Amino acid sequence: MEITHKVAQSAPTTTIPRRTRPPRLDWTAIAPSVAQLRRQGCSARETARRLGLNIKTLEAHLRRHRIRHAIPMDRPDQVRRTCLNCDTAFVADGRFLRLCPECRAMFS
Numbered sequence: 585m586e587i588t589h590k591v592a593q594s595a596p597t598t599t600i601p602r603r604t605r606p607p608r609l610d611w612t613a614i615a616p617s618v619a620q621l622r623r624q625g626c627s628a629r630e631t632a633r634r635l636g637l638n639i640k641t642l643e644a645h646l647r648r649h650r651i652r653h654a655i656p657m658d659r660p661d662q663v664r665r666t667c668l669n670c671d672t673a674f675v676a677d678g679r680f681l682r683l684c685p686e687c688r689a690m691f692s
C-alpha cells in the first residue's frame with residue numbers, strides 16, 4: 585500500500601509581526617461578545633465602541649466571519665449586500681438597496 589497524498593504540509597511558522605499592526609486579538613474570546621451585540625442589533629461601529637475595539641479591526645473580523653457564515657438567499661431576486669453605512673451584511677430585495685434595514689430605518 586502506498587500513500588500518495590502529501591502528509592508533511594508544514595505551514596510556515598515564521599510570521600514576522602508588522603509594527604504598524606495592533607497586537608493580535610484573541611477572537612475566540614471576543615467573538616461571542618461581538619455576536620451577542622450584533623444580535624442585539626448593534627452596528628459594527630457600536631459593537632466596536634462597546635468592546636473597546638478598533639472599528640477597522642472589527643470590520644476586518646466581521647468580513648472574515650461573513651465569508652464563513654454567508655447569509656443564505658432564498659429568492660433569486662435577492663442580492664447579497666454590504667451596508668454602505670455600517671458595513672453589515674444583509675440580503676436586499678433589490679439591486680438598488682445599499683443600506684441595511686437598520687440604517688434605512690435610521691435615515692428615513
Ligand SMILES: [Zn+2]
Nearest residue numbers: 667670684687
Ligand atoms: Zn447599515
